Amino acid sequence: xxxxxxxxxxxxxxxLVVGGLFSGYAILDGFDFGAGAWHLFFNKEExxxxxxxxxxxxxxxxxxxxxxxxxALFAGFPVMYATLFSAMYVPFMLFLVFIIFRAxxxxxRSKEEMKWWRKSWDIAYSISxxxxxxxxxxxxxxxxxGLPLDNDFHYVxxxxxxxxxxxxxxxxxxxxxxxxxxxxxYLLLKTEGRLYAKLTILLxxxxxxxxxxxxxxxxxxxxxxxxxxxxxxxxxxxxxVPVLMFLSIANIPRLAHxxxxxxxxxxxxxxxxxxxxxxxxxxxxxxxxxxxxxxxxITVYNAASSEKSLGIMLTIxxxxxxxxxxxxFFVYRTFRGKVKLDDTSY
Amino acid sequence: MEVEILARIQFAFTIxxxxxxxxxxxxxxxxxxIMEGLYIRTGxxxxxxxxxxxxxxFALTFGIGVATGIVMEFEFGTNWATYSRYVGDVFGSALxxxxxxxxxxxxxxxxxxxxxxxxxxxxxxxxxxxGVFLGSMFSAIWIVVANSWQQTPTGYHVVGEGMDAxxxxxxxxxMVFNPSSVDRVIHVWQGAFLAGAFLxxxxxxxxxxxxxxxxxxxxxxxxxxAVATIFSLTQLVSGHSSANxxxxxxxxxxxxxxGHFEASAPADMYVFGWVDKENQKVIGLRVPGGLSFLxxxxxxxPVTGLNAxxxxxxxxxxxxxxxxxxxxxxxxMFLIGLTLFASFMWWRKKLFETKWLLWxxxxxxxxxxxxxxxxxxxxEMGRQPWVVYGLLRTSDALSKTVTANQVLFSLILFMxxxxxxxxxFLYLLNKKIxxxxxxxxxxxxRPFQEEVSDALIN
Numbered sequence: 001x002x003x004x005x006x007x008x009x010x011x012x013x014x015x016l017v018v019g020g021l022f023s024g025y026a027i028l029d030g031f032d033f034g035a036g037a038w039h040l041f042f043n044k045e046e047x048x049x050x051x052x053x054x055x056x057x058x059x060x061x062x063x064x065x066x067x068x069x070x071x072a073l074f075a076g077f078p079v080m081y082a083t084l085f086s087a088m089y090v091p092f093m094l095f096l097v098f099i100i101f102r103a104x105x106x107x108x109r110s111k112e113e114m115k116w117w118r119k120s121w122d123i124a125y126s127i128s129x130x131x132x133x134x135x136x137x138x139x140x141x142x143x144x145x146g147l148p149l150d151n152d153f154h155y156v157x158x159x160x161x162x163x164x165x166x167x168x169x170x171x172x173x174x175x176x177x178x179x180x181x182x183x184x185x186y187l188l189l190k191t192e193g194r195l196y197a198k199l200t201i202l203l204x205x206x207x208x209x210x211x212x213x214x215x216x217x218x219x220x221x222x223x224x225x226x227x228x229x230x231x232x233x234x235x236x237x238x239x240x241v242p243v244l245m246f247l248s249i250a251n252i253p254r255l256a257h258x259x260x261x262x263x264x265x266x267x268x269x270x271x272x273x274x275x276x277x278x279x280x281x282x283x284x285x286x287x288x289x290x291x292x293x294x295x296x297x298i299t300v301y302n303a304a305s306s307e308k309s310l311g312i313m314l315t316i317x318x319x320x321x322x323x324x325x326x327x328x329f330f331v332y333r334t335f336r337g338k339v340k341l342d343d344t345s346y
Numbered sequence: 347m348e349v350e351i352l353a354r355i356q357f358a359f360t361i362x363x364x365x366x367x368x369x370x371x372x373x374x375x376x377x378x379x380i381m382e383g384l385y386i387r388t389g390x391x392x393x394x395x396x397x398x399x400x401x402x403x404f405a406l407t408f409g410i411g412v413a414t415g416i417v418m419e420f421e422f423g424t425n426w427a428t429y430s431r432y433v434g435d436v437f438g439s440a441l442x443x444x445x446x447x448x449x450x451x452x453x454x455x456x457x458x459x460x461x462x463x464x465x466x467x468x469x470x471x472x473x474x475x476x477g478v479f480l481g482s483m484f485s486a487i488w489i490v491v492a493n494s495w496q497q498t499p500t501g502y503h504v505v506g507e508g509m510d511a512x513x514x515x516x517x518x519x520x521m522v523f524n525p526s527s528v529d530r531v532i533h534v535w536q537g538a539f540l541a542g543a544f545l546x547x548x549x550x551x552x553x554x555x556x557x558x559x560x561x562x563x564x565x566x567x568x569x570x571x572a573v574a575t576i577f578s579l580t581q582l583v584s585g586h587s588s589a590n591x592x593x594x595x596x597x598x599x600x601x602x603x604x605g606h607f608e609a610s611a612p613a614d615m616y617v618f619g620w621v622d623k624e625n626q627k628v629i630g631l632r633v634p635g636g637l638s639f640l641x642x643x644x645x646x647x648p649v650t651g652l653n654a655x656x657x658x659x660x661x662x663x664x665x666x667x668x669x670x671x672x673x674x675x676x677x678x679m680f681l682i683g684l685t686l687f688a689s690f691m692w693w694r695k696k697l698f699e700t701k702w703l704l705w706x707x708x709x710x711x712x713x714x715x716x717x718x719x720x721x722x723x724x725x726e727m728g729r730q731p732w733v734v735y736g737l738l739r740t741s742d743a744l745s746k747t748v749t750a751n752q753v754l755f756s757l758i759l760f761m762x763x764x765x766x767x768x769x770x771f772l773y774l775l776n777k778k779i780x781x782x783x784x785x786x787x788x789x790x791x792r793p794f795q796e797e798v799s800d801a802l803i804n
Binding site for chain 1: 405406408409410412413414415416417419420422423424425427428430431433434435436437438439441442443444445446447449450451452453454455456457458460461462464465466477509510512514515516518745746747748749751752755756759763767770774777785
């Protein structure tokens with residue numbers, strides 16, 4: 001008999017913790033990826049600096065959520081971590097390359113006055129900000145479809161380009177579109193004047209981009225990957241989740257039109273969370289389906305660490321989680337309002 | 347080449363590069379806390395200028411540290427999948443604790459530390475500096491605890507057999523306080539303090555030699571010299587106690603460190619030497635029975651040698667372990683001599699006039715870095731052929747599905763990117779040093795005579 005809290009066993013609880021961390025990561029690093037993806041659309045040097053400094057004090061902290069989320073997956077579901085990362089070798093290595101390039105670009109671009117210097121770093125920054133959410137989406141697409149796993153949960157597919165398939169590419173582009181919408185809203189909260197005016201137009205394009213790609217991906221999922229909607233067929237009450245998600249998405253253009261960007265940001269964040277909740281419902285209790293034999297699939301139970309280990313980790317999370325939220329509140333409160341460049345800026 | 351050797355080279359390369367930065371962040375963090383604390387206590391603007399200046403350099407090291415650190419976490423999964431499965435249950439709690447307590451503290455307050463100078467009250471800023479510094483210290487704790495568990499595993503049991511075997515945690519505190527963790531955490535912290543202090547000593551020695559920012563540099567140099575002197579001395583103590591733990595729990599590693607082959611005989615200590623593995627001897631300057639004396643206070647007590655272990659349980663690269671260990675010790679001794687002598691000169695009020703000594707400090711910045719790297723290489727190579735001592739072999743820890751081409755491709759990629767990163771880091775560090783501690787915001791406090799001497803130099 002397994003230990004439970006609120007009727008949920010430890011692996012399920014940890015699944016929720018990991019899901020919560022991934023949501024937090026997607027919302028937080030999502031807006032700074034999105035802001036970066038628009039970077040080359042700003043033409044003036046000052047606009048670029050303002051956009052960069054809008055994320056300046058927080059992007060590093062946001063990336064920490066990746067470290068924590070990855071650590072939580074490693075800690076709670078080592079089998080999943082090992083299989084997923086070694087199977088998705090190429091996309092994860094590319095992800096690392098771009099995350100380094102992006103950090104370096106932010107750090108270095110404003111350190112020299114030369115035009116060529118800033119332009120090169122601007123390009124590196126923007127491309128890496130585009131590629132990072134795209135690659136995360138590609139990995140997510142592969143997880144949703146499942147991978148060829150043998151009965152030791154070892155990946156037996158091709159080593160290099162297996163991960164590039166139409167569905168994963170679609171999920172990648174959709175993720176990018178969502179992050180770009182989310183990032184544009186964030187920038188609108190932090191800017192004024194002409195840059196602000198320009199962003200209102202960019203946001204409109206971003207929303208269209210997202211709605212188109214999202215619709216195509218949804219149709220593709222329903223038609224070609226029907227097993228992902230099984231859970232909803234069996235439990236009709238869960239239908240409320242996609243309904244809420246569509247309402248949340250529809251709310252973004254409505255609020256953007258009224259220039260209520262604070263609320264729009266709330267709803268783009270909620271949309272990201274609901275999408276991940278949808279993914280979680282579709283997958284659970286499976287983490288990674290084997291396309292060879294359903295019996296080879298990795299689930300929260302066969303991948304989980306021991307109950308003892310999960311218990312310790314849940315305790316640590318219960319103590320530390322609120323502390324993290326307090327720091328975050330403190331930091332965002334310190335830097336609230338529009339960006340003003342000063343001598344400590346990038 | 348084989349996957350194993352490529353994956354090991356990749357890990358060694360990426361971790362060695364990563365490890366240039368976190369020690370600098372920890373060490374600079376300590377001294378920034380001291381500088382800012384002095385500013386708040388005395389209200390002297392010079393300390394604020396110093397704290398702001400070093401915060402900018404700290405930002406550089408921190409940024410590269412985070413980016414190259416994510417690589418390490420991912421590499422466990424991509425290249426060392428079997429290892430990840432094996433240790434996941436045990437490391438899980440250490441990693442969760444690191445993520446939540448340390449890294450979040452560090453990165454949460456980082457924004458305020460770097461960008462909050464003009465936005466928050468001085469004491470709030472001070473709290474943020476302390477938060478970032480403590481975060482980096484905690485981070486070191488959990489990472490070193492995890493590594494120490496690989497050296498001296500406790501608080502676990504093994505479930506499953508063969509390739510399905512994995513360690514499960516049975517006692518969290520026994521895992522955290524495994525026999526080597528406390529000594530090693532302290533040793534790593536102190537190594538980091540020295541790395542940071544010597545960077546500060548180097549830069550301000552350079553300013554003093556050039557006659558720039560003289561008053562402020564004397565203050566900074568004095569603070570960093572105090573830190574360097576204290577911790578190079580205490581480093582000797584924690585190093586000694588670390589060696590005792592190695593002797594007790596990892597005798598094969600200790601034997602490799604001193605090139606001691608005989609299964610059970612009094613062991614010598616070498617000041618320097620070269621291990622001839624074929625003939626099982628060491629050529630070099632030795633203190634007969636020295637190792638026996640250090641461990642047991644008796645020159646005659648036998649020490650377990652390499653031959654007491656089957657060939658497949660001995661470290662493969664005995665000479666490398668020996669050399670790395672001796673480089674670390676030699677540098678440690680030199681740093682003690684250097685800092686004590688400099689402190690003596692400071693006390694006699696001659697330090698800042700002794701140009702040659704300041705030049706020694708300019709170049710000594712590299713020494714703690716080399717010692718830190720060499721220490722880790724000795725520790726990790728000395729643990730071979732195990733990745734978890736006595737439990738899991740490095741050759742079994744690999745990802746089964748990853749191919750040599752994949753590892754080679756990513757290794758080349760990392761080498762190119764890290765080379766670029768290093769060049770940029772040095773370039774920007776150099777630029778900041780040339781620019782000096784004074785900015786637009788504090789020109790009014792900038793002493794007049796220094797502008798004159800700047801003008802003369804430029």
